[in-house]
Amino acid sequence: METTYRNQVLIVEDDDHIRRFVAINLERNGFKVTEAALGETALTSIAAHRPDVVVLDIMLPDMDGTELCRKLRETDLHIVIIFLTARGQDLDKIKGLELGADDYMVKPFNPLELVARIRTVLRRTGHAMEPPKTILQSGSIRLDLDAKQVSKHDGLIDLTPKEYQMVKVFLENPDKALSRHQLLNLVWGEDFVGEVKTVDVHVRRLREKLEDDCSKPQMIETVWGLGYRWRREG
Secondary structure, three states: OOOOOOOEEEEEOOOHHHHHHHHHHHHHOOOEEEEEOOHHHHHHHHHHHOOOEEEEOOEOOOOEHHHHHHHHHHHOOOOEEEEEEOOOOHHHHHHHHHOOOOEEEEOOOOHHHHHHHHHHHHHHHOOOOOOOOOEEEEOOEEEEOOOOEEEEOOEEEOOOHHHHHHHHHHHHOOOOOEEHHHHHHHHHOOOOOOOOHHHHHHHHHHHHHHOOOOOOOOOEEEEOOOEEEEOOOO
């Protein structure tokens, strides 16, 4: 399996919906994401994972985000800190930047603008991620990100856009059990209104197109009671 080096982003936000919304959009744009709902949890996560970027809310239940920013700057001068908060007064922005934040965004926000700002700060600070590889491969299955095509043994496979996206999600997460709800969010988006069995229908169709024997799948394994897993091949 070819993998991509991805900058790691920690999202510190106590609103579960906003945190997942930000995480999904960053993951779709090539970032590796970890999450924290509390300031203390964020400090533990930073020590364990050493993220390149922290996207930080100010109003946290256990700690003011500006205090967390100050603590981070005392121990790490290089980590990128971007405030993402509902507090949009000029004095709040000035205080955040004076404490060492690299940027400041106000909610509501455009997720693509957040992605663009993160990339801009990473380039400016010399932490820009390497250009992603354009090929994902697992065994006989090859996905070309530029051409948006999937092939098996060099023969192109006719996939719908959602089938292609599902293969992409699987190849980016080999050997990882993904729940049906995770697959719905990653392939159809959080706003999708429909039945979770949509995932099962698409998996069945993919097996028919990808597997040598769809009655005995070797690539897309069923994780009973949860969802599915792509079995890594060399």
